[in-house]
Every structure is written in C-alpha cells, then in structure tokens.
Amino acid sequence: MDGDIQGIISTLLFLTLFLMMFTNVGQKLQLMFMTANLRSKLAILERMLNDSLARAEKVLSIAGSKNPKRTVKRLTEFFVVEPVSIEPTDIIRRLAHILETRRGNIRRILIEDLGEKSKHELNNIEVILEVSAALNYLYKFVRHYLLLGEKTSNLILIMQLAYLMPYILRIADAYHKSLDAFEKGIPIGDGLGPLVAFKLAPTSPRHEIVEETVYSIIEVDGRIVYVVKAEGPGATVGKPGEAIEKIVEKEKGNVSRIITVDAALKMEGEETGAIAEGVGAAIGDPGPEKIRIERIATKYNIPVDAIVVKMSAEEAIQAMTKKIVEAADNVVEYVKEIIKTRVPKGGKVIVAGIGNTVGIV
C-alpha cells in the first residue's frame, strides 16, 4: 500500500515537472497568478480613485458648484498635447504658451461652475482636482496594460506591470494621502522653499510682482535681499522665474547673486532633511520658469546658487514633517552665511523659495 501511494506521488511529481518544463502550462499558471494579483491591486487603485473623486466632488459642492460630478469629470480627464520637440526652435515659448492656456482654461471652467472665488480657494480646489486626475491616470494606465496583457496572453507585459505595481501603488498612495493636506491647507514637503522664504522675511510686506508670486525686501548684515516666493496660503507654485527676471531687469542687472532653495528627491538610503549645495537654478518646473532664471543670470553674469533639501516623492506631496521644518531652519542659516560670505556689503541678492506654498503666506 505504502509503495502504491509513493508510486502515485512520484508519477504525479514527474508529470507535473514534465508539464511545467516542456509545455506552456507553467507560463499560463504564472499568467493566471499574476493577473489575479494585479486585479486585486487594481481594486486598491480603484478604491483610492473613487475616494479622491468623491472628496473632490464634496469640496466643489461646499464651494457652491452647480454640477460637481460634471466638473470633476471634465477636469480629471483634461489633457495637454505637448509641443513638437523634433523642431526645438522656440519650444520653451510654445510650452509656456500651452501651459498658460491650460491654466487659463481650468480656471475658467472652475469660475463658470463656482462663480467668483478667492484665488487661494481656487488654487486649493485646482490642486485637489489635479491629484484626482493623477490617480485617474494611474488607474487607467494599470487597467489598460492589464487588459491588454490578458487579451494577448502576454506574460512579459503582465510581468512588467506586476513588478512595477509596488512602485505605482506607492505613488498612488502618496497622491491619495496628499488630499488631506490640500483639503485642510496644511503645508506639504515641497513647501520647503516657501517656508525658508517665510522664515527669512516673516513680517515684511509682500509685494506682488507677477501673477501669484510675491517678493519682500529685507536686510542681512548690510546686504539687500529680495525674497521671492509664490503667493500663499493657497496651493500654487507661482512664477518664480518670471519674478526673478523682472527684479533683475528692475535693478538693471545690479544683482550680485541669485540663490534658489527647493526640495529635491532623495535617493533611497539618503536622509530626509539632508541639505546639499550646488549651482544652477533649483526648480523642478517643466522648463519655462527655469530657463528664465538661467537666461537672465547669463545675460548679466550673475552666479546662481542652489540649495536643496532631500526628501522622498511621498514626503514632497504629503503634509510637511518635523524633519523638513528643522531642515528649513538650517537652510535659513545656510542662506544667511552665503549672503555674508559671497555678497559684498551694500550688494543686492535674490533668494527664491521654490515650491508649492499651500498653507504658507
């Protein structure tokens, strides 16, 4: 009897091994398991998306929307066609024009639905809708490749998606959690630059220089400092490039230095809140603002310093942590040190706090 069972088990094992190695049964099984796993992950993504859409609708309803469902649908499906890049002439101007049109159109749709609102309120609503749009895109992206992989029984496609999934879920979770901060108006990690600008000039009056961008003037040990930041406390990044350009032109190029302060993505293993110094314009916009800083600095031969504080992508879009606040205090001292050692007495310097100023005035 014992021998019979042993024989059956051995035969079954052999058969299974044979089927796995010499037919596509193994692959099919792998495909089946991976697809089932991806479907459960897609369900998680769907839950996050539905929650973000419901919250966006609620925010719009509270703000007086006539048809929140329609507005959320319109704005989460809104897309931008990138300018032609095989002909690079003028690409920055074309990109800036397209981004400006996008911003104008989104603002118009919101005003049509909500009526006149304060720009800070509109900025916060716009960002909440942008987060929902990002989640909507992630959900559709995963669903597309999952269905395509299933339809064509493409194990490679499914496998790639399965290996990407933990990263996609991490991004989606970060976006989903960021809604809390934007709904309540809590500063986010990316607000490090504006926080440094605030700490440099907490009580100085803010003057609007370009749309949604302000500057203050302070004195640091006999040097005149223009502190530039987006206009808070609504969620906006402003136009720091254009603001710096205007200030430099207003001063006829008589600016000793431009210092940009921004949040930077850390590599795995790096400490959150670590400060790094370099040169160049530390600004993560699609291009139009950064190039303005580079062009005006080159025109008048002004050195551009960059100070960044390291943080993860999740930390950058979620409520600011204590470590980042502490880093901002250290950056303020760092910036003052640079001003004292690299700018002559009586000289002028621009310090730009780059980033989203939600919750920071």
Add this chain to the structure above:
Amino acid sequence: MNALQILQIAAIIVIVVLLALSIVMAEKKTSKKKEKKTIALIKCDKGDYETKREFKSGDFVGKVEGECPKCKGVLRVYAIFVEEIESHK
C-alpha cells in the same frame, strides 16, 4: 522509511516553514501603526516665546495668533508639521 519518503517529508516541512515565515513577516509589517498629529508651532516675532498646539482648520504659516504673553509682541504661526507617534497595537 526509505530515502524518497524522507525527501518527501522534508519537502513538506520546508514548505510549511516557509509559509509560516511569510505569514509572520506580513504580521510584523502591519503591527507597527503610527499615529499622526498635525502641530502648529507658534512663536513671538521677537523670539522670546514659543508654544505648540494642535492644528486647527484655517491655520496657515504666517497667521497672526494674538499677543505675546511675555512682551505683548505679535504671536504668529511659524510652522505646521506632522509628528508621528509610534504605537504598537
């Protein structure tokens, strides 16, 4: 008991141990829950007074919070941040 039987039993034990390990690891990952609190740091403009309180709706960095109890200067929100308190549940 012959060699093949021993091999089969060993294979079963290895599979059971691996399954148990993976379950224990997953449990460990989920057991550490972090409680989050949003804090508003309030300071006097002159720097002689500092206090903390929980974030309230409508708070923002730069918001004037009244008069300093020490020097009658301006009290202002200087930072808003999230603090994590680890709690094992």
